[in-house]
Each structure stands twice: as structure tokens, then as C-alpha cells.
Amino acid sequence: MSLTLYFHPLSCYCQKALIALYENDTPFTSRLVNFGDAGEHADFLQLWPIGKFPLLEDGARLVPESSVIIEYLTQHYPGQAALLPADPEQALEVRRLDRFFDLYVTSPMQKIVLDRIRPVESKDPLGVEEAKDMLKRAYGVLEAELGGRNWAAGESFSMADCSAAPALFYAERCVSFQDVYPRLAAYFERLRTRPSFARVLAEAEPYFQFFPRNPGDAELSR
Numbered sequence: 001m002s003l004t005l006y007f008h009p010l011s012c013y014c015q016k017a018l019i020a021l022y023e024n025d026t027p028f029t030s031r032l033v034n035f036g037d038a039g040e041h042a043d044f045l046q047l048w049p050i051g052k053f054p055l056l057e058d059g060a061r062l063v064p065e066s067s068v069i070i071e072y073l074t075q076h077y078p079g080q081a082a083l084l085p086a087d088p089e090q091a092l093e094v095r096r097l098d099r100f101f102d103l104y105v106t107s108p109m110q111k112i113v114l115d116r117i118r119p120v121e122s123k124d125p126l127g128v129e130e131a132k133d134m135l136k137r138a139y140g141v142l143e144a145e146l147g148g149r150n151w152a153a154g155e156s157f158s159m160a161d162c163s164a165a166p167a168l169f170y171a172e173r174c175v176s177f178q179d180v181y182p183r184l185a186a187y188f189e190r191l192r193t194r195p196s197f198a199r200v201l202a203e204a205e206p207y208f209q210f211f212p213r214n215p216g217d218a219e220l221s222r
């Protein structure tokens, strides 16, 4: 079968799936979907009515959800990098951290970033404050948990790191962790220079100008 990934280079969850594909040099066709184009958006909704990407197509099979895509690739297109460990206990730890990054880093980050493009009358300052508070709590947990670990779940790069890299990249632009959480900052530096994520960021760079910013904020940079 041949794989097609529906995605956008700036999307956090699409970047997560791309890292997994690049980690194992898995061949795939990329289909960039521009939701700003009404026709492309409508076509995508025909394919997947939930309207969220990434979406992986493998022949007649559609696989939504970034974590499920990574599990699917691990099962059907295994490569050198075992992003889900074979050991069930270790796999559980990877899944726990994958959920942690999605739910407590990416979700609040999205809340903060998407509020920037809401009309003035629909802004949600209380929700944004709650999201910032959640990010700080998540950073604190990660700072304590990372300890001497190289990667999120230990010594091997895993699905949890695929989730962590774009989540922390964008979260840093919402609530900075650089000067406050040294272990987290050092971990993010390892992620930033990991070839799979460095490639994802290089490919996203032409789109950085479209990332919603507060007035006075610098444009994204790698």
C-alpha cells in the first residue's frame, strides 16, 4: 500500500505525525491542506467530517488522530525507531506521556494561540489565564519527571517525544519555560536538534509568518 498524509506544516499535531514518519524514513505522499481555501476545506470534510488533521490514508483505510497514526505506523510500517516499545509496561509509560503532552501542553497552547485570532467580542481572557496556569503546572511536572532522562520516557526516542517537540515549540511562545525550568529547556534543545524535528521545522519555516502572535511578539524562529 502507499501512504498519504493530509496535513499542514504549521499544525502541531501534523508535525507530531511527520516526526514519526521521518524517524523511520517511511515513504509517503504529502497532501498539504489549506483550510483557508473553502474548496480544499470542503473536500477534506468530505473525506473526514470531523475536519481535523493529520489524517493518514493507506489504500482504502483512513487513520485519523496523531497518536493512532503513530501506533498504526508502528504496527504496519515498522522501522529502526521503535516509537512504541515492545515491552507493555514501557509502552504504557510512553502512552501516558503522549497523553500528558497532548492534553496538558498542546491543548492549553492551542487555547491561548486560537484566542489571538478570535474577534475582540468573543475573546475568553479567563480561559486563556486557566490555560496559562495549566501550562505552568505541566512544566513543573515535566521538570520534576525528566530528571536524568535523555528523552521523555527514558533513553529511547518514542511517540512521547514526537508529541513533546511541537507542543513545547509552540508552548514556549505562550508561557516561556526557557529560564525557569532548566531540565525542560535542555530536553527541548535535544528535541529541537533531533534531525526528524529539525526537518519538520525547516519545512514549516515558510509558514511561520502565519502563526498568530500578540502585538509586539517576534515571529517564530527555529
Ligand SMILES: N[C@@H](CCC(=O)N[C@@H](CS)C(=O)NCC(=O)O)C(=O)O
Binding pocket: 011, 012, 013, 014, 035, 051, 052, 053, 054, 064, 065, 066, 067
Ligand atoms: N486529537 C487530534 C487533534 C488534531 C487537531 O486538533 N488538529 C488541528 C491542527 S493542530 C486541526 O485540524 N485544526 C483545524 C480545525 O480545527 O479546523 C490529533 O491528535 O490528531
